[in-house]
Amino acid sequence: MSSGxxxxxxxxxxxxxxxxxxxIARESPPAARRVREKILSAIRSLVRFPHQGFKRPDLTGRPLRFTVVREYLIAYAPDETPLWVVA
Known part of the structure; x- marks a missing residue:
């Protein structure tokens, strides 16, 4: 995805x-689109408020934060510009 x-x-x-x-698309392409958009929407929200996620020192010593969308864990570097989503 683009830093734009x-x-x-x-x-x-x-x-x-x-x-x-x-x-998800194997069962329901519309559901797959909704989940993908929900994940991307959460990431766009993180761009505006990068420190809203939580730290997980049990997972990494790196300065990452995490947020959950449905059952998916998003890991990102809140102090990078553009925001860097690592997982």
Whole structure:
């Protein structure tokens, strides 16, 4: 994804998003689109308020924050510009 949107996706995060969409789309393409949009909407919200997520020192010592969308954990670097989504 482009930094023109205020965020960049790590290549593995982009792959995760594609795999989530493909998995759901097997049963319901409209549901897959809704889930994908919900995830992207959450990321766009993080661009405006990057520190709204929570820290997980049990997962990483890096300065990352996390947020959950449905059952999916989004990991991102809140102090990077553009926002860097790593997973």
């Amino acid at each position: 949107l205020g965020f960049d996706l790590h290549p593995l995060a982009a792959q995760d998003l594609t795999e989530i969409w493909e998995s």
